[in-house]
Amino acid sequence: MPQMASSFVFLLATFLTWSFSVNAQPYDYPLATAPTTWINSPSLPHTVSSSDGSTVRSLALRLNPGGYGPSFATGFYCFSPCKIFFFSVFIVGANSGGGIVYNPPAQVIWSANRAHSVSENATLQLTSHSGLTLRDNDGTLVWSTDVTNRSVAGFNVTETGNLVLFDINNSSIWQSFDHPTDTLVLGQKLAQGMRLTASINSTNWTESRLYLTLLANGLYALVYSNPPQTYFQHAISANNTGNKSAYIEFTNGSVVLISNSPENIFTMPEAVSVQFMRLEWDGHLRLYDFIQSSWKAVDDLLNVYPDxxxxxxxxxxxxxxxxxxxxxxxxxxxxxxxxxxxxxxxxxxxxxxxxxxxxxxxxxxxxxxxxxxxxxxxxxxxxxxxxxxxxxxxxxxxxxxxxxxxxxxxxxxxxxxxxxxxxxxxxxxxxxxxxxxxxxxxLTPSPPPYNSSRKGKTWSGALLGITLGGAVVVLGIIVSFIMWLRRGREEQEEDGIDQLPGMPTRFTFKELQVATENFARKLGEGGFGTVFEGHSGDERIAVKRLENIRHGKKDFLAEVETIGSIHHINLVRLIGFCADKMNRLLVYEYMCNGSLDKWIYCSEERAPLNWSARYKIITDIAKGLCYLHEECRQKILHLDIKPANILLDERFNAKISDFGLSKLIDRDKSRVMVGMQGTPGYLAPEWQTSIITEKVDVYSFGVVVMEILCGRRNLDYSQKEENLHLIKLMEEKSKSNQLLDLIDKTLADVEFYEEEIMNVLKLAMWCLQWDCTRRPSMLSVVKVLERAMEVEPSLDYNFVYSIPMIMTNSIGQVDQSAPLLASVLSGPR
Known part of the structure; x- marks a missing residue:
């Protein structure tokens, strides 16, 4: 009873504080209670445009303890000319009446949606079961907090600028300090493994490739590549950290790396007013202070050289x-x-x-x-x-x-x-x-030299030429007759092909013959066709020629309709297509490093991918699938996620390709009935019923993640019988607590990344749950990879239920012509 009474008093006080802040505009209004909904519009009560043209629409303000001056607030922020908005925490100037002033311009110290801005009339909701949820004006989910199995009472902006979600007992459930973007404020810590990631430039907040992170052995500033390249480091001796996890703390006058040694303290100017430090687009970590009514850079911790x-x-x-x-x-x-x-x-x-x-x-x-x-x-x-x-x-x-x-x-x-x-x-x-x-x-290879010396024709050569010529004429007559019979059907088949909405560039077959030098250089082949290299002007292209025309038409239309209307950095870009008579071709952007399967299965021709590259590829695949499932007008199911359908560009950015099997689902439908299709080894258990959801892609993603981690195929017939099936092997290793034994032996420094590798492995196991309702959404997968939420702790580790005989042909491969058993979905059941 005493606890209930105190909780009631706290909620009542919180409610009165919030009500008073909205209606009476008091000195500060740092709290909000659940449930509350805000619409991003100029009608929000605390909207102010600054001298640089930016605008803040404050939802909560923590007034400076002095009563005025730089104060922390949260709400919507936009650059001039204010067409895109971010839900952020920012430092604003405030007067003694609790009003936000025109100058100085707001300084954003944290942003929830820096990679995905929202528009006017976007909605922010604070609810007890979801915490904070941000949706764009079309209802698209942009961002949310992870408060699984916790009840949120409200949020609070603290005196240090931390946005905190709390429960009915005033205990913290979630806080922005645990999810830094590019900035630290006084009193904030950067724990081991956390990152500050710079923006592309001062007005484009998309994450750039520059980041600052703290590892067990020191502070590093790096630019992301494969592997990351270091441009600043400050080492910490393991003897100085003892048994504690490393972290740095931004205090007044210093940045302290946890250590007992004075060389691990960066001395800085003490604060005149309010300070923050930001990793900026040019790679500098600058310290800013509010001096004489303006923000000034007073120090640079990564000042590597004077130039x-x-x-x-x-x-x-x-x-x-x-x-x-x-x-x-x-x-x-x-x-x-x-x-x-x-x-x-x-x-x-x-x-x-x-x-x-x-x-x-x-x-x-x-x-x-x-x-x-x-x-x-x-x-x-x-x-x-x-x-x-x-x-x-x-x-x-x-x-x-x-x-x-x-x-x-x-x-x-x-x-x-x-x-x-x-x-x-x-x-x-x-x-x-x-x-x-x-x-x-x-180097561009030179064409073979022309041989001008020619031998005279012999009578035997002439006779051979006459014979071949006659055969060609007869064959030409036969082909012409067949083509005449089929012309009506071909022309009818072409009807309406140009009516597809959002159609990419249309090429003639002759144009693509020239572009590919008559299909001279084969890049690869799959179930629906062969891919050739070509050039369109100065651009290198990949041309996919569908070879099974009857089956190819359906897959061709599916790919053109699907890929032509969607655009994402982690989906292969469809440049154009050809529907010239019976010829069906697709023109894609060229991906010079080919498909993922050529990199993750052991090969002497290629250096093994390091951990950072594998992590980036896994994240790229997840983001591409998340876009298909969550952000398109219709939910798109790929249905054939596998390493062969993941392509890599020159920077090893991963992009999903091959939408020949994809299906569209209206947003008001949760599942679709489809005949079994896809690739053995990557098929989810529910394919046996033919009633599927987007969770089949999640399952396939889990298999791909396991293959990336382990450097082998899920169904590998070169292995001993007991090791043939990777998912079965994973189940056995998980029960004996030997999961690290599965990790690819060519992966260096496993011990250094062990915690992160195990987290990704558990994420894969979450995706591989037999019950599709227990698998995460791809949005949750992305959040785990971006360290915004944790893997579900209560997983079912029974991935394999029985072990019937897998049908194989005489050379030990899955027999594609035989009816598929449940055992060939993702392996033994």
Whole structure:
């Protein structure tokens, strides 16, 4: 009873506080209670436009303890001209009456939806069962808090700028400090594994590739690649951390790395008013203070060198930065500016590097050029320069070799980079390293020389020519007759093909013949056709030719209708199509690193993917599926998620392809009936009933994640019988607490990433639940991968129920012509 009484008093006080704040506009209004709904519109009671044209629509304000000045608030924020909005926590100026003032402009310190802005009339809801939920004006779910099995009473903006969801006992359930974006405020900690991720620029809040993170052995600033490249590090001795997890704390006058050693304290200017530090788009970690009515940068913790050329994105990819930040492209005819009017956007290869053309790879030398990344521990030491260059040429993923000379000029350290960011012109007054730089380029093969010497025809050759000519004439007559009979059906079949909405570019068959040099270079093949390499102008393309025309028409229309109307960074872009007579072709963007299966199954031709690359690929696949399931007008089920349908670009960004089996489901329907289709080994159990939901894609995703983690196929007939089925093996290992035994042996530093690997493995197991209702949505999967929520703790570890005989043919493969048993869905049941 005393607890109930105190809870009632607390809720009553909270309610009165909120009611008073809305109606009477008191000195501050930091609390909100559930349930409450806000509509993002100018009619919100605390809307103010700042001097820089930005606008804040405050929903809660924690007034500065002094009664006025810089204060923390939460609500909607937009840049000028205010067409897109973000739900954020920001620092605003306030007067003694609790009103937000015009100047200085608001400074955003946290944003919920930086990757997905919302429009006017977006809705923010605070409910007891979901916490905070943000939806755009069309009802699309944009963001929500993870408060599983907790009841939310309300939220509070604290005096330090932390947005906290609390329960009826005033206990914290969720807080923004656990999910930092690019900024830390006084009193905030950055725990081990957390990241600050910079925005692309000052007005585009999409996450860039620059991030700051704290690992067990130190503080690192990196640019994401495969593997990430370090441009700043401050090591922490393991002896200094003891048994505690590492973290840094931003205090007044210092940034402290948990340690007993004075070298792990960064001293900074003490706060004049309110301070925050932000990892900015250029790679600097700047400290800002509110001084004389304006925000001023007073320190830079990542001030690596006096010149700004030492930062990885200052001149974009491949850009060479000269003193005072003049940007240029590498010499020669291999590179061109991304934008000739904006040199800082970097350069691109005129001919992208393809792993299928290793014989045409070459290295060009950059004189007097250095690189920022000479501090990584992953360098190869005690090697000569020529050996370093040969290592890069033999490794397809290597895009540049950087050799740092040691004390002995004949040997040094070799740095092989899978991506090349900004380089630096090694001016004499700014010499940092005695080094050499080499960039990989792809030479265009010359056509075979024309042989002008011709032998005279012999009588036997002439006779052969006459015979063949006659045969061709007869064959031509037969073919013409057949084509005449089918012409009516072909023309009827073409009716309405141009009426498809949102149609990409239409090509003629002749145009694609020319583009592919008469389909000369095959990239791969699948169940519905063969893919060829080609060129459309200066753009490299992949042309998929559907070979089974009767079956191909249905799949062709499905792909054109589906992919032509959707656009996402993790879906392969459909450039155009061809519907010329009976020819059915699809034109896609070219993905130079091919399909994922060529990278995750052991291959001597390719270096194994490291953990950061695998994690990024898993996240990319999840985001692509989440878009299909959650963000399209109709829910799209892919139905054939497997490594062969995941393609990788030059930066190893993963994109989902091949929508030949996809199905559309109206938003008001939860399931669809479909005949069994897809690929054995990736099919969910419910395919046996033919009544499916989007959770079949979730299951297939779980299988793909396991294959990425383990470096092998789910159904691998090269294994011993007891190890043939990966999911069955996973069940056995989970019950004996030996799951780490499954992880790919070529994956280096497993111990370093063990906690993160185990979390992803458990996520895969969540996706592989036999009961489809117990599997997560792809939105939840993305949240887990972005560290915004945890894996469901109570999982069913019975993935396999019986083990009937798998039908195989004489060479030990699944017999595709025989009826599918339940055992061939994802393996033994």
């Amino acid at each position: 700004n050329c030492a930062y990885p994105t200052v001149c974009g990819d491949y850009g060479i930065c000269s003193y005072k930040q003049y940007c240029s492209c590498p010499p020669g005819n291999y590179f061109t500016p991304v934008d000739s009017r904006q040199g800082n956007l970097g350069c691109k290869l005129l001919t992208p590097i393809s792993c299928t053309e290793k014989n045409n790879h070459n290295l060009i030398t950059l004189n007097d050029t250095t690189y920022f990344n000479y501090i990584d521990s992953s360098s190869i030491t005690g090697i000569d320069m020529e050996s370093c260059k040969q290592l890069c040429l033999r490794n397809c993923t290597c895009k540049g070799a950087f050799f740092h000379y040691g004390a002995n000029s004949s040997s040094g350290s070799c740095y092989l980079q899978s991506e090349v960011f900004s380089l630096e012109n090694n001016q004499p007054e700014l010499t940092h390293y005695n080094a050499s730089a080499y960039l990989k380029v792809q």
